[in-house]
Amino acid sequence: MKLQDLKTTLDYFHSEINRIETMAGTLSTTEREHFNRLSNFDNRDLMEMAIEEQTAARQLGTVKEICLAMAQKIEGMKAAIDQGEITGSLDHD
Amino acid sequence: MINFVANWIRSIANETLDKTLTRLVKDQYIENLFELVPAAKKVNPINLVELAMRASQGTPVPRPLGSHIHFSPWEKILFNPVHLFRFPTPENVGIRTSVTIGHRTRKPLTISIPVMIAAMSFGGALSKNAKIALAKAATLAGTATNSGEAGLLKEEREAAQLFIGQYNRGGWLNSPEKYRLLDAIEIQLGQGAQGSTYQRTTAKNIGEDYQEVFGLKDGEDALIHSRLPGVNTKDEFIELVHRLRHETGVPVGLKIAASHYLEKELQIALEAGVDFITLDGAEGGTHGGSPTLEDDVGLPTMFALTRAVAFLTKKRAFGEVNLIATGGFVTPGQMLKALAIGADAVYIGTAAVLALVSEQLLETMPLEPPTSLVVYTGKLTDSLDIDKGAKCLLRYLNACAREMEQVAVSLGKTALADVSKSDLCCLDPFIAKSTGIELGYIAPENQGRFFGEINDFDLNQTQTSHTLDSGQH
Numbered sequence: 107m108k109l110q111d112l113k114t115t116l117d118y119f120h121s122e123i124n125r126i127e128t129m130a131g132t133l134s135t136t137e138r139e140h141f142n143r144l145s146n147f148d149n150r151d152l153m154e155m156a157i158e159e160q161t162a163a164r165q166l167g168t169v170k171e172i173c174l175a176m177a178q179k180i181e182g183m184k185a186a187i188d189q190g191e192i193t194g195s196l197d198h199d
Numbered sequence: 200m201i202n203f204v205a206n207w208i209r210s211i212a213n214e215t216l217d218k219t220l221t222r223l224v225k226d227q228y229i230e231n232l233f234e235l236v237p238a239a240k241k242v243n244p245i246n247l248v249e250l251a252m253r254a255s256q257g258t259p260v261p262r263p264l265g266s267h268i269h270f271s272p273w274e275k276i277l278f279n280p281v282h283l284f285r286f287p288t289p290e291n292v293g294i295r296t297s298v299t300i301g302h303r304t305r306k307p308l309t310i311s312i313p314v315m316i317a318a319m320s321f322g323g324a325l326s327k328n329a330k331i332a333l334a335k336a337a338t339l340a341g342t343a344t345n346s347g348e349a350g351l352l353k354e355e356r357e358a359a360q361l362f363i364g365q366y367n368r369g370g371w372l373n374s375p376e377k378y379r380l381l382d383a384i385e386i387q388l389g390q391g392a393q394g395s396t397y398q399r400t401t402a403k404n405i406g407e408d409y410q411e412v413f414g415l416k417d418g419e420d421a422l423i424h425s426r427l428p429g430v431n432t433k434d435e436f437i438e439l440v441h442r443l444r445h446e447t448g449v450p451v452g453l454k455i456a457a458s459h460y461l462e463k464e465l466q467i468a469l470e471a472g473v474d475f476i477t478l479d480g481a482e483g484g485t486h487g488g489s490p491t492l493e494d495d496v497g498l499p500t501m502f503a504l505t506r507a508v509a510f511l512t513k514k515r516a517f518g519e520v521n522l523i524a525t526g527g528f529v530t531p532g533q534m535l536k537a538l539a540i541g542a543d544a545v546y547i548g549t550a551a552v553l554a555l556v557s558e559q560l561l562e563t564m565p566l567e568p569p570t571s572l573v574v575y576t577g578k579l580t581d582s583l584d585i586d587k588g589a590k591c592l593l594r595y596l597n598a599c600a601r602e603m604e605q606v607a608v609s610l611g612k613t614a615l616a617d618v619s620k621s622d623l624c625c626l627d628p629f630i631a632k633s634t635g636i637e638l639g640y641i642a643p644e645n646q647g648r649f650f651g652e653i654n655d656f657d658l659n660q661t662q663t664s665h666t667l668d669s670g671q672h
Contacts, residue, residue: 138293154590157597158339161311164600165341168297168311175299 113187120180127173130166137163249490261487263570264549265392265527270481270499273533275627276636278618280609287611294604295614298544300383300521301450301474308361308383308450311341312600313538313615317484317525317548318365318387318454320347322409323400323421324486325552326580327354329573332555334358335585336592340600345546348387348423350412351377365454366443368397369423371413375446383449383475386439388427389456391483391526394496398423404576433467440471450474452523456496457481457503462510469514475521477546478503482527484549486574500526500537505634508541517541531599535606539618540634554595555588 107115137159144156186192223233239247245267252260281287288294300308316337321330324347334355337344343361346352350371356362364372364381368388378384389395400421405413413421430436443451452475453468461478468476480500485493498506504524511517524537525546534545556569562582563569571577603615610622624639625631631638632650641649 134293157594160601161340161593161597163293164296164311167293167295168309168341171295171297171299172309175302 109187109192112192113184116180116184116187120177120184123173123177123180127170127177130169130173134163134166134170137166259489259491262490262493263485263487263574264552265484265488266482266490266493268482268494269527271501271527271533272627272630273501273530273536275630276536276623276625277639278535278539278606278610279622279624281611285611288608288613290608292613294607294612295616296600296604298521298616300523300543301452303519304444304450304474305448306382306450308343308363310343310361310544312596313542313544314340314534314596314599315342315363315523315544315546316344316551317546318345318347318363318385318390319486319548319552320349320365321352321355321412322349322405322575323347323398323423324575325573326575326577326583327352327408328580328583328585329552329555329588330355331358332583332585332588333551333592334362335589336551336555336596337361339589339593340596342596343382345385346372346381350414351380352412356380366427366439367423368425368427369413369421370428371421373428378443379447381447381449384443384447384451385454385475385477386427386436386443386452386473387454389479390454390485391456391479391481391497391500392485392488392493394456394492395425396492397425406575409575433470436467437471440473444472444474450521452477452521454479456483457498457500457507457526459498461498461503461506465507465510466514469511469516469520473520475523475543476507477523477525478507480504480524480526483525484527500524500528501540502633504537504540504542509635511541531602532606534599535603535615535618536623538603538615539620539623540636541620543616550595551592555592556583557595558587558591559584 140159141156141163144152144159147153183192223231228234242250249260249262296312298310298313300310316333319325319333321327325333330352331354334344335358338358338360341360343363344355344359346355346362346364348365348367348369348371351364361382363383363385364378365385365387366373366378372378402418402420405415405421409415409421410417415421430439440451451473453471453473454477455464457478457480458464465476478500480503481497482500483497504522507522508517511520511522521543522541523544523546524542525548528534528537528545528547529550534547537545552570552573556572559572559582560569563571563579567578571579572583573580607613607615607618610618612618612622620636623636625634625636626639628638630636637643637646638649
């Protein structure tokens, strides 16, 4: 793999991770709203679902944080390539 | 007929009570059963029964769930809500609750809430069903559970999305084919409830599944050594941490029973390059430790944590090396206070087990204690409903996280990790002085003056008393 190909791949990862981050954030907000609406009813089953929605909202928040951390790492790698800190061919025979 | 029997019982009860009260008042103490009341108050009921147990058994009494003494005065610390000085967080803003442990590693561990299930071993402590239920609840909540000092229980590993395993003093999880299946490795050198003493489970309490998971032969006891096998010097510990980090890429941490040697122990942990440190305070629970180890050994969780935070800050390692606090956490308020002081996450053990069995207590009561549903040697372990228990624990974890989020909103924060010591005030001058949390009785700008006056007061008192002493001589 050539450096330019690696950089293109990293660009692709970065773009997709940003998309996943946005989706996770949006879904997390939706799940939180579901919790609010479901917990309005005085029903044990609906309350169980509300709690699961709230837990899901937190886990989607975690996915968002992980994506953010990964995007930062990829940014770091791209910057290293641009500054010439990673050089040469990455071919493996 | 029923009325007749009821009246008859009522009249017997009345007569008996009358006679008992009369005897209590008329008899001298030496002939009086009431003697037990002041006696029990003098030695306290727990000590009285444990004294009798020691007298009967002649061996240390294994008390479950740890010390009953509340060493850490969490109730002396309060959060400071904001209104105008800083505004509370709007209700449509989600509070971030996730934490990453070992961010420097190849495979960091990210949990969705800063509360994890503490180390409670299969066999040595809990039944297989209980371990699976804990793992399921942790997975549902997006957090991690811990193996405790045991071998690799496959069912637990499969049920746990995030699984921290203890590289332990029994040696049962210490081979590469086992520890490579873990999401984080915690090198266990001690625990709050037992210090660093050895522990033995006798062969008569070891079943076939226990033998299989621990790799024990028929008739062989399970022995937890006081030292980690192969680690008799500081350099051997450092080499072990390096090897585990290199081989696995997961966060590698150290768990110790907190003590007054804390800074010396932490210095070696930092030299070894651990990714996280688990501090188990004197309040830490256990399946069964001797009362002396539980009540009289170690350092309370709160002070262990404040000292560790101060030490890591001084060494510029705060934030680089994660701190996990454990020992005695029951309420979300206590947990959030620990996070505010500087812990990245907390472990809960006793509280998790109690939440797990909370809806199934009637299965055991009144003839057996609730722990008989979950303890490996308990009589009712087969009766534990795994899914029901897991759901109860999930609800407890969710409620805890929600209560912590509510406080964060009131503090004007958007992440639990942003809650800090500055969000706290303290109601005890000694705790304020030792922890660095401001004293709530005094305005922030007068804190120094107050402690200065106290010092002057102490000094004057000392000088006066010296003068008086000299005069007397």
